Amino acid sequence: MTPYAFEYTRASSVDEALALLDGHDNAKLLAGGHSLIPAMKLRLSNPSMLIDVSGISELAQITASETAVHVGALATHRAVETSEIVQAKCGVLAEAAGGIGDPQVRNKGTIGGSLAHADPAADYPALVLALNAAIKVAGPSGTHLIPAHDFFLNLFKTALQDGEIITEVIFPALSARSGAAYAKFSNPASKYAVVGVAAWVEVDEHGMCTGARVGVTGAASHAFRASNVAFDLSGKHLTAETIAAAVAGMADAHEMLNDLSASSEYRAHLCSVMAQRALTEAAARAMG
Amino acid sequence: MSDYIGTSVKRVEDQRFITGRGRYTDDIVLPNMTYACFVRSPYAHARINGIDTEEARNRPGVVAVFTGQDIVDDGINPIPTGWQIGEDMKEPPHHTLAVDKVRHVGDGVAVVIAETKAAAQDAAEHVHIEYEPLPAVADMNEALADGAPLVHDDAPNNVSFHWELGDKAAADAALAAAHHITTYEIVNQRLIPNAIEPRAVIGDHNVATDDLTLYTSSQNPHLIRLLLCAFVTGLPEHKVRVISPDVGGGFGSKIFHYPEEVFCAWATRKIGRPVKWTAERSESFVTDAQGRDHLTTAEMGFDADGKIVGLRVDTAANMGAYLSTFAGGIPTWLYGTLLAGQYTTPAIYVHTQGIFTNTVPVDALRGAGRPEATFLLERLMDLAAKEMGRDPAGLRRMNFIQPDQFPYDTPVVLQYDSGNYEAALDKALDILDYDAFRQQQQQARAEGRLIGIGFSTYIEACGIAPSAVAGAIGARAGLYDSGMLRVHPTGKVQVYTGVHSHGQGHETTFAQLVAHHLQIPMEDVELVHGDTAQIPFGMGTYGSRSLAVGGSAIYRALEKVLGKARKIAAYKLEAAEEDLEYVGGQFTVKGTDRSVSFGDIALTAYVPHDYPIEELEPGLEFNAFYDPKNFTFPFGTHICVVEVDPDTGEVEILRYVAVDDVGEVINPMIVDGQVHGGIAHGIGQALFEGAVYDEDGQLLTGTFMDYTIPRAADLPMFEVDRTVTPCPHNPLGVKGAGETGTIASTPAVVNAVCDAVGARDIQMPMTSERVWRAIHAARSSGDGQA
Known part of the structure; x- marks a missing residue:
C-alpha cells in the first residue's frame, strides 16, 4: 500500500533532532526504516512527520575504550557484523548481527532503531541483556544511561521517554576468562527469533563459573534475563551436566508467547535447548 | 547449427528478466490512466445493509466510485465456473462485486477510481459500508454439520456437488476380502499460490473505435476473452483484445477469470479512461484462488502377498466461497483418475463432495488434484509397508504395472499409454545406493540420530487435453x-x-x-x-x-x-x-x-x-x-532422506533424488529447472506452507511473515536424473515437466520424516513443533525407533 501522507525532514545533529521531536506531536524518527516503513505502508503506523536521523554521521561510529565497545545508534547491522573492534572485543555481537534478517535488512537496519522499536523477537535485545550493555539516551533534559535490564518493558515498549533518542549502546568488552554465544531458533517465514538466547559466562582459573547472564528474546512479550539459570550456574564447573540441569525448565510456559509460529509449551522447551547451546559454546569460549 | 533438440541452450528471455527489462502489466502506463482500489470485506460472512460512497466521491483526485449494484444494473452477469460436475452442481452467482452479502474476507464490495493509486487508497477508507456480520464457516467439518450457517442459501448443507468414480461394489468386496487394510485419514492442507508478480489488470476502452484492450497478468488470455465476452459482459469478441505480457509466475492462480478483470473491462467503458488495478501483496493473499484443502479417508486393501486388491477413498474438497474457473474439476477428474498411480489396483472407488465455506475460492494449484491423489497413494504405500513389515521400495515394485501391459486401462478411466516404472525406481535406488543407505541409517540410529527415508513412485496425467475427453467430463471448453x-x-x-x-x-x-x-x-x-x-x-x-x-x-x-x-x-x-x-x-x-x-x-x-x-x-x-489423442503420463521415483534434530524437531533434507520420465526432452536445463522448482514447491507443502483461517474465517497467514514459502537455503542440492520413455501419441514424444516435482515430492518428504521419528503420521506442514511433538509421542508410546 501507499502510506498515509506525512511530512519529512532531515536532522543533521542530535540537538536538531531533539528540537524537531519537541516541536511535533506525532513525529517519528527514521533511521534504517526497516520496521517503520513497512508498518507505514500497511497503514498500521501513521506519523505526521518523519525526522530522518540517518545522516547524523557521528551516531554511526563504532569505537573502543579500554573496557567497552561503544556502538553508535546508527551503526547498521552490517557495520556491527564487520567491525574489527566488535569482532575483537565482543565477537558474539558481530556474529549475532550477521544473523539478523537478510542482507538488505542488515545493510539498512540500525542497532538503535532495533532497540527503540523493541520487537519482542528481535535479536539485539537478547545480546544487550546478556552482555550487560548500557543504552545511552539523549533527551530534553540531557543524556543518561539506561541499563539493559531496565530497558525492555513490554511489547514494543521501552524505558525511552517521549522526545528521547538513543545515541549509543555501550557493551563491556569481554574479559579473558569470559565467553559469550548466541543461539537462535528462527521463524521459518520471518526469520525473526522464535526463541533466541544469548549467554555470557565468566570462569575463574579453576574453571569455576564466577558469573553468568542469559538474555532471552522471542519467547515472551519482551526480552528478559533468565536469572534463575545464571544463579544455578554460579560457583559450578560448567559441564554438560551442570548446564543441562540449569536450563531444564528455565522458562515458564505460562509466560511464553503462544502464536502460529510456536505454542507457549514449545517456546518454553526451545528456551532450554537454545540456552543449553548458547551456554555450552560460551563456556567453551571462556575456558578456551 | 541446427541440432537444438536435447541441448541446454541458455534461456533467451532471461536477458530482459535479469536486467529488469521485463514488461509486466503494472509496468504499462497509458495516457490518461486511472487507478482502481478495491474496498474489500473485513468479514468472512456479512450482509451488506448499505453502502455510502458520498464522502469517498468528494475526496481529492477521485474519478468515480462504483458498487456491485452498479455493475449488475448494467446487465453484467456473474462470473461462471468452467467445469460442470454432475447435473445437480450448485453454482451460486459470483458477482464482480458483492451485492447482497460478502462471503469471504477479501470479497470486493466497492471500487474507488482515482487519478493516482495513493488517492484511490486514501478515498477507499471513506467508503462507508454497513455490514451485518453473520456466522461464518471456514472449516469443512463445521460447514457440513447440522444447522451450519449457509454460505449460499441455495446450496443446502454447503454442498456444491457430489461426484464418484469407479466400481463401488467391486472396491467394497475387495476390501471385505482383503488380508490387510491400511486406513489413512488426512488433511491435505490449503496452500496459497504466491506468484512473485501480483495480479494486475488494465482496461482500456477506445471510445472512437469501441475497441477494448484488456491487459491482464494471466496464463491464458484467449480463455479470459471468451469468458468475458461470451458469458459475463456480452461484449463482441472481435472488439476485445486481451494481452498477457510478461507474467511473473502463476502456479495455476492466473488461469482463472477474476472479478478485477471484469471490473476494469467494465469501468473503462463507464469513465472513458484506462483503469489499472494492481494487487497489493496483502490482496493476493485473500483474492488469488488457493489450492488443495482436502479432508480424506482412504482404505487400501492388500492380499497376503502384498498385492493391492482394492482402494476406497472419500474426500471432502473445500471450494471456498464461490466456484472458481476450474474449481470443480480439480478434486474430481484431476484427482480421482490418478488413484491407480503406478499400481495394478483392480478395484477403486472414490467419492468427492465439493463444499462451500467462507474462505477464498480454491482452484488449481501446481499439480491440481494430482498432488492430492499422489500424496494419498504414496503415504498409504509407506504406511502399509510399515504395517506389513515390508520394504517400502519392494512393496511398490511388486505392485507396478509392467512395461508389457501398456496401453493400460485403469479402473478409474485413464488409459496409460506407456511407462517403465521399475526402470525409474532402480535408477533412483542406484543413485541413492539404497543398501548402503540402510546400513548407514542403522548405524546413525544406534548413535541416537533420527535419519529417515521416504519414497514416492508417482504418475501424473498431464498435457491437459483432448477436447472430447474434456467435454465428456464436464469441462465447458475444448483443450x-x-x-x-x-x-x-x-x-x-x-x-x-x-x-x-x-x-x-x-x-x-x-x-x-x-x-x-x-x-x-x-x-x-x-x-x-x-x-x-x-x-x-x-x-x-x-x-x-x-x-x-x-x-x-x-x-x-x-x-x-x-x-x-x-x-x-x-x-x-x-x-x-x-x-x-x-x-x-x-x-x-x-x-x-x-x-x-x-x-x-x-x-x-x-x-x-x-x-x-x-x-x-x-x-x-x-x-x-x-487436439491430442490422450493425456501424457510422466512418471518416476523420488527418494528423500532427512535428519531430524531430536531436541527441536527441525528437519534437514540430507539428500533428494529424483528420477523422472517426461519423455523426450528439448532443453534439459529448462526441464531440470522445472523439476527443481516443482520439488521446492512440494517440499514447501510438506514442511512450510499452510493457510490458516480462524473460526471466524479470518486468514491468519496473510503475510510472508506468517506464511512460509521455501527459500533456497531451506533446500538441499537436488540429485536429478531421467529415464526416457517417449509419449507414443504426440509427434514430439514429449510429456510434461512443470508439475512432476510438486506431485511427487510432498509424500516423499513426509514419508521420510515419519520414518525418521517413528511416527505414523505428522500433519503438514511438518513444522518443527509438530515434528517435536511427534518425537515425544513416538517415544512415549514406546514404538519409536530403537
Whole structure:
C-alpha cells in the first residue's frame, strides 16, 4: 500500500533532532526504516512527520575504550557484523548481527532503531541483556544511561521517554576468562527469533563459573534475563551436566508467547535447548 | 547449427528478466490512466445493509466510485465456473462485486477510481459500508454439520456437488476380502499460490473505435476473452483484445477469470479512461484462488502377498466461497483418475463432495488434484509397508504395472499409454545406493540420530487435453491448441502460440524446436504469445500442456511449412519432390550438388516472379490446431532422506533424488529447472506452507511473515536424473515437466520424516513443533525407533 501522507525532514545533529521531536506531536524518527516503513505502508503506523536521523554521521561510529565497545545508534547491522573492534572485543555481537534478517535488512537496519522499536523477537535485545550493555539516551533534559535490564518493558515498549533518542549502546568488552554465544531458533517465514538466547559466562582459573547472564528474546512479550539459570550456574564447573540441569525448565510456559509460529509449551522447551547451546559454546569460549 | 533438440541452450528471455527489462502489466502506463482500489470485506460472512460512497466521491483526485449494484444494473452477469460436475452442481452467482452479502474476507464490495493509486487508497477508507456480520464457516467439518450457517442459501448443507468414480461394489468386496487394510485419514492442507508478480489488470476502452484492450497478468488470455465476452459482459469478441505480457509466475492462480478483470473491462467503458488495478501483496493473499484443502479417508486393501486388491477413498474438497474457473474439476477428474498411480489396483472407488465455506475460492494449484491423489497413494504405500513389515521400495515394485501391459486401462478411466516404472525406481535406488543407505541409517540410529527415508513412485496425467475427453467430463471448453509459423521473406520466422509462458521458458524451448526442424539458427526464430490480436486461438498454459499440446501444434504447422517449402524447392530445382532431401537448411537433389536454401525459398515465396503460381499460393505461413489423442503420463521415483534434530524437531533434507520420465526432452536445463522448482514447491507443502483461517474465517497467514514459502537455503542440492520413455501419441514424444516435482515430492518428504521419528503420521506442514511433538509421542508410546 501507499502510506498515509506525512511530512519529512532531515536532522543533521542530535540537538536538531531533539528540537524537531519537541516541536511535533506525532513525529517519528527514521533511521534504517526497516520496521517503520513497512508498518507505514500497511497503514498500521501513521506519523505526521518523519525526522530522518540517518545522516547524523557521528551516531554511526563504532569505537573502543579500554573496557567497552561503544556502538553508535546508527551503526547498521552490517557495520556491527564487520567491525574489527566488535569482532575483537565482543565477537558474539558481530556474529549475532550477521544473523539478523537478510542482507538488505542488515545493510539498512540500525542497532538503535532495533532497540527503540523493541520487537519482542528481535535479536539485539537478547545480546544487550546478556552482555550487560548500557543504552545511552539523549533527551530534553540531557543524556543518561539506561541499563539493559531496565530497558525492555513490554511489547514494543521501552524505558525511552517521549522526545528521547538513543545515541549509543555501550557493551563491556569481554574479559579473558569470559565467553559469550548466541543461539537462535528462527521463524521459518520471518526469520525473526522464535526463541533466541544469548549467554555470557565468566570462569575463574579453576574453571569455576564466577558469573553468568542469559538474555532471552522471542519467547515472551519482551526480552528478559533468565536469572534463575545464571544463579544455578554460579560457583559450578560448567559441564554438560551442570548446564543441562540449569536450563531444564528455565522458562515458564505460562509466560511464553503462544502464536502460529510456536505454542507457549514449545517456546518454553526451545528456551532450554537454545540456552543449553548458547551456554555450552560460551563456556567453551571462556575456558578456551 | 541446427541440432537444438536435447541441448541446454541458455534461456533467451532471461536477458530482459535479469536486467529488469521485463514488461509486466503494472509496468504499462497509458495516457490518461486511472487507478482502481478495491474496498474489500473485513468479514468472512456479512450482509451488506448499505453502502455510502458520498464522502469517498468528494475526496481529492477521485474519478468515480462504483458498487456491485452498479455493475449488475448494467446487465453484467456473474462470473461462471468452467467445469460442470454432475447435473445437480450448485453454482451460486459470483458477482464482480458483492451485492447482497460478502462471503469471504477479501470479497470486493466497492471500487474507488482515482487519478493516482495513493488517492484511490486514501478515498477507499471513506467508503462507508454497513455490514451485518453473520456466522461464518471456514472449516469443512463445521460447514457440513447440522444447522451450519449457509454460505449460499441455495446450496443446502454447503454442498456444491457430489461426484464418484469407479466400481463401488467391486472396491467394497475387495476390501471385505482383503488380508490387510491400511486406513489413512488426512488433511491435505490449503496452500496459497504466491506468484512473485501480483495480479494486475488494465482496461482500456477506445471510445472512437469501441475497441477494448484488456491487459491482464494471466496464463491464458484467449480463455479470459471468451469468458468475458461470451458469458459475463456480452461484449463482441472481435472488439476485445486481451494481452498477457510478461507474467511473473502463476502456479495455476492466473488461469482463472477474476472479478478485477471484469471490473476494469467494465469501468473503462463507464469513465472513458484506462483503469489499472494492481494487487497489493496483502490482496493476493485473500483474492488469488488457493489450492488443495482436502479432508480424506482412504482404505487400501492388500492380499497376503502384498498385492493391492482394492482402494476406497472419500474426500471432502473445500471450494471456498464461490466456484472458481476450474474449481470443480480439480478434486474430481484431476484427482480421482490418478488413484491407480503406478499400481495394478483392480478395484477403486472414490467419492468427492465439493463444499462451500467462507474462505477464498480454491482452484488449481501446481499439480491440481494430482498432488492430492499422489500424496494419498504414496503415504498409504509407506504406511502399509510399515504395517506389513515390508520394504517400502519392494512393496511398490511388486505392485507396478509392467512395461508389457501398456496401453493400460485403469479402473478409474485413464488409459496409460506407456511407462517403465521399475526402470525409474532402480535408477533412483542406484543413485541413492539404497543398501548402503540402510546400513548407514542403522548405524546413525544406534548413535541416537533420527535419519529417515521416504519414497514416492508417482504418475501424473498431464498435457491437459483432448477436447472430447474434456467435454465428456464436464469441462465447458475444448483443450486443443494452436501454433502458427510466419516465415518472413528473409527466412526469419515468427512463431505464434496459444499457450503462454510465465516462467516456463517457452521463448527458448519453442525456438529450439522450430530452429531444429527448419535447420536454421535459433536467433532467426522468435516466439509470440499472450496476445489475442496476434494469435489465432489458444487455451493457455496449465496442466503441463504447453509443449505436449502447444508444441505439437507448432510441429504440425512446421510440417506444413516444410511441405510447401519442398514444393517450391522442387520447382526451383526442376526436380521431383521425392528426389529432394532437406539437410543443413538446404533442399538438395539427392546425389547432386544442386540445392536451394530455406532463405531462398522464403524469398521466392514472397517475391514469386519465378513461381508455380498456378499450383501454389505465394507466401509461407501456416497455422495448425492440434487436439491430442490422450493425456501424457510422466512418471518416476523420488527418494528423500532427512535428519531430524531430536531436541527441536527441525528437519534437514540430507539428500533428494529424483528420477523422472517426461519423455523426450528439448532443453534439459529448462526441464531440470522445472523439476527443481516443482520439488521446492512440494517440499514447501510438506514442511512450510499452510493457510490458516480462524473460526471466524479470518486468514491468519496473510503475510510472508506468517506464511512460509521455501527459500533456497531451506533446500538441499537436488540429485536429478531421467529415464526416457517417449509419449507414443504426440509427434514430439514429449510429456510434461512443470508439475512432476510438486506431485511427487510432498509424500516423499513426509514419508521420510515419519520414518525418521517413528511416527505414523505428522500433519503438514511438518513444522518443527509438530515434528517435536511427534518425537515425544513416538517415544512415549514406546514404538519409536530403537
